[in-house]
Amino acid sequence: MASLNELGRIIRDVRDLVDDAIIMYRRVRWSMIRFANNEPTIANNWVTHETTIYIAKSRRYLTASLSTSDINAIKNKIQELLRELNNIPEDELYVPLTHGGKPSQLVGKYDSRIEGNVDKLIDGLNDAIQVSLNEGSQRNAGAMTFGVEERYYVDSAGLELDDKASFVAFTIRAFIDDLTATSVSISNTLDGFKPKDAGAEAGHLVRLAKDLPEESMSSGRYNVVLGPLVSAHLYGVMTAMWFNAYSVITEMSGISKNDIGNTIASEGLSIMDLSSDPPSAFGSESFDYEGNKTMNMEVIRRGVLTGLLHNNRTAAKFNTTSTGHAVGNWLRPRPRHAAIGTGQLPSDIEAIATELGNGIIVTNNWYTRFQNVKEGIFSTVIRDVAFLVKNGKLSARVRGLRIADSFKTLLRNFVDSSREARQVYWWDSPLPGTAPYVLIRDLNISKG
Numbered sequence: 001m002a003s004l005n006e007l008g009r010i011i012r013d014v015r016d017l018v019d020d021a022i023i024m025y026r027r028v029r030w031s032m033i034r035f036a037n038n039e040p041t042i043a044n045n046w047v048t049h050e051t052t053i054y055i056a057k058s059r060r061y062l063t064a065s066l067s068t069s070d071i072n073a074i075k076n077k078i079q080e081l082l083r084e085l086n087n088i089p090e091d092e093l094y095v096p097l098t099h100g101g102k103p104s105q106l107v108g109k110y111d112s113r114i115e116g117n118v119d120k121l122i123d124g125l126n127d128a129i130q131v132s133l134n135e136g137s138q139r140n141a142g143a144m145t146f147g148v149e150e151r152y153y154v155d156s157a158g159l160e161l162d163d164k165a166s167f168v169a170f171t172i173r174a175f176i177d178d179l180t181a182t183s184v185s186i187s188n189t190l191d192g193f194k195p196k197d198a199g200a201e202a203g204h205l206v207r208l209a210k211d212l213p214e215e216s217m218s219s220g221r222y223n224v225v226l227g228p229l230v231s232a233h234l235y236g237v238m239t240a241m242w243f244n245a246y247s248v249i250t251e252m253s254g255i256s257k258n259d260i261g262n263t264i265a266s267e268g269l270s271i272m273d274l275s276s277d278p279p280s281a282f283g284s285e286s287f288d289y290e291g292n293k294t295m296n297m298e299v300i301r302r303g304v305l306t307g308l309l310h311n312n313r314t315a316a317k318f319n320t321t322s323t324g325h326a327v328g329n330w331l332r333p334r335p336r337h338a339a340i341g342t343g344q345l346p347s348d349i350e351a352i353a354t355e356l357g358n359g360i361i362v363t364n365n366w367y368t369r370f371q372n373v374k375e376g377i378f379s380t381v382i383r384d385v386a387f388l389v390k391n392g393k394l395s396a397r398v399r400g401l402r403i404a405d406s407f408k409t410l411l412r413n414f415v416d417s418s419r420e421a422r423q424v425y426w427w428d429s430p431l432p433g434t435a436p437y438v439l440i441r442d443l444n445i446s447k448g
Helices: 004-017 071-087 118-135 195-210 228-242 245-249 312-317 349-356 407-412
Strands: 020-036 039-057 060-066 139-155 160-176 179-187 220-226 271-274 296-301 338-340 359-372 377-390 393-398 401-406 414-417 422-426 429-435 438-447
Touching (some): 004 020, 004 160, 020 118, 118 139, 118 160, 118 195, 139 195, 160 195, 160 422, 179 228, 179 359, 179 422, 195 349, 220 228, 220 349, 228 271, 228 359, 228 407, 228 422, 228 438, 349 393, 401 407, 407 414
Antiparallel strands (some): 039 060, 139 160, 271 296, 359 377, 377 393, 377 401, 401 438, 414 438
């Protein structure tokens, strides 16, 4: 198991051979409990290691990732990278390693009870299943993942950092015959873990669908309410793809540098990245892969593009400072937790139907694919129960549909969001987010 001192010694040994060197090491001790047919079925425990290396010399750089903590393996990989450095072209975005303020650990990110009170977590899982059954579901399946992640950072400038966070993520899928509904609960602390709420929502949604007739729909544009699972996923993907400065520099984003300070979306839409929000924001961290202090970053404020996510490279290109978003790599800045601003819609699905009047409510999606990343043209399959709303009432359930539209529609046709938002994260939505229900006008829905 690598230690901060050992990693620092490796860097010191090669410091005279390079201009910059960084090692980021992650160790995750985690467990997963799967359940099906209302009963836990499989429980497993793992310890995973990831060592990521960056070395630069003469404006050339290379990176590598190893699934190990073995010190000799790390040393050998660095020597291999040193031999290869002269064979690659210079990086036009290269900047020397700099730091913007020394990070400190995010208070409240580690809760010892997550690893020390497993019985409490299991009780929560069982309670969620029972609550879902009480709401009317027939059976439930899903998984609960929990554990502790430790991060170590060392670089050739002499900076050494470490932090630690606990986590628990719970996904439940409720069934009635072939109808399904999904909900989640995620938290860094035991106090923030609300599995019963997830069970109640999944059971309630699937029971609502059971009581409705099924109706076929034609392709076309509809007023659509996106549930938190859907809005977190789509706006999170948009934030990751379009609102990082590297995508703007390489013209792989639908926005440009000139859009900063201008209106690009509906006045009601605000989006933030909560990279440094202890302890509530799942995925927030104290430092990035360049040793920079992280910060919460406002991306859109009431429809106006207020800023982009930066690492050292992109910040130099824009004549600004890093926002601490070198996440997982040194090339493309990334968000850690995309949060959509709340609005005036209710948070109860039947009350939302009243506000909607006529349209569709989508509770989940998966298999999002892109036809054109720069234009933000995507399609995503509508998963689980979806509701047709007529005259302010849930009138039917619909299936076999997909959303096929663009980021521009999500930006410009945003109407409102619910007064309450909640944290979302599951295996098909790997960027954590805080999301309300979101109403989009004239969203394209296709069959298939």
